[in-house]
Amino acid sequence: MYDLDMKRLPRHVAIIMDGNGRWARQKLRTRIFGHEKGVGAVRKIVSRCREIGIPYLTLYAFSKENWNRPAREVKALWSLLERFLKAELPEMIEKQIRFLHLGDVEGIPASVLQILRQAEEQTAGFGRLVLSLALNYGGRQEILRAVQLLAEDVRNGRAIPSDLSGDVFSRYLYTEGYPDPDLVIRTGGEIRVSNFLLWQIAYAELYFTEILWPDFAESDFMEALVEFQNRERRFGRTGEQVKSAVPDRSAPGAGASRATRGSRARS
Numbered sequence: 246m247y248d249l250d251m252k253r254l255p256r257h258v259a260i261i262m263d264g265n266g267r268w269a270r271q272k273l274r275t276r277i278f279g280h281e282k283g284v285g286a287v288r289k290i291v292s293r294c295r296e297i298g299i300p301y302l303t304l305y306a307f308s309k310e311n312w313n314r315p316a317r318e319v320k321a322l323w324s325l326l327e328r329f330l331k332a333e334l335p336e337m338i339e340k341q342i343r344f345l346h347l348g349d350v351e352g353i354p355a356s357v358l359q360i361l362r363q364a365e366e367q368t369a370g371f372g373r374l375v376l377s378l379a380l381n382y383g384g385r386q387e388i389l390r391a392v393q394l395l396a397e398d399v400r401n402g403r404a405i406p407s408d409l410s411g412d413v414f415s416r417y418l419y420t421e422g423y424p425d426p427d428l429v430i431r432t433g434g435e436i437r438v439s440n441f442l443l444w445q446i447a448y449a450e451l452y453f454t455e456i457l458w459p460d461f462a463e464s465d466f467m468e469a470l471v472e473f474q475n476r477e478r479r480f481g482r483t484g485e486q487v488k489s490a491v492p493d494r495s496a497p498g499a500g501a502s503r504a505t506r507g508s509r510a511r512s
Contacts (some may be wrong), residue, residue: 265279283458307380344377
């Protein structure tokens, strides 16, 4: 049904899960009901990534800006995240899915932070799929944090400004050790990236769909992958160069290894 080249799948897919609230309003239900239904879509996409062999999946679950939502909704979102992680942790362990949190820990409710750390620790040895949740996350804030960490290392003699490169800077980001996203999917009809992985998605293919997140099915995900494979990724080269050359291993993110969460990935 889907004409996919399994040798050309994206290594890292990042998804902006948008549309839960509007989906709920269409059904005359509360926004929280929409968020709860969105969990089902998460399960389906995680399962499909594992089945077909996509090694990295990052989901944008709660942004820095989401704190501006009504307090009742924010509280309910954190409660939902806590229930989700507790319910899914046994299956992540069974299916050898590694879980990682991307984002600032400050402000996260203590009970949620506890299950985040528990999930990270209990899945640390796995690598078939690295599932990251961007929680309390902002792309600009991540870059500023990286600059602060780098400045600290320069001040303490652990880094030399003249040695700074893109690869070196990437070690100071939450995504240290990850390949950059190849494909960014945004559901819900909005056409923007909303402060998501701003450094990392410089060369990502962007895919926007009108489908609201709770309705985003495995078939929709597969269609996004087909679209990804139909695009020509040039990384600054001409189309003729791409067609005549061997795969460019110097392309952004091409040489990254599996996430190691080393000393630079500090919260």
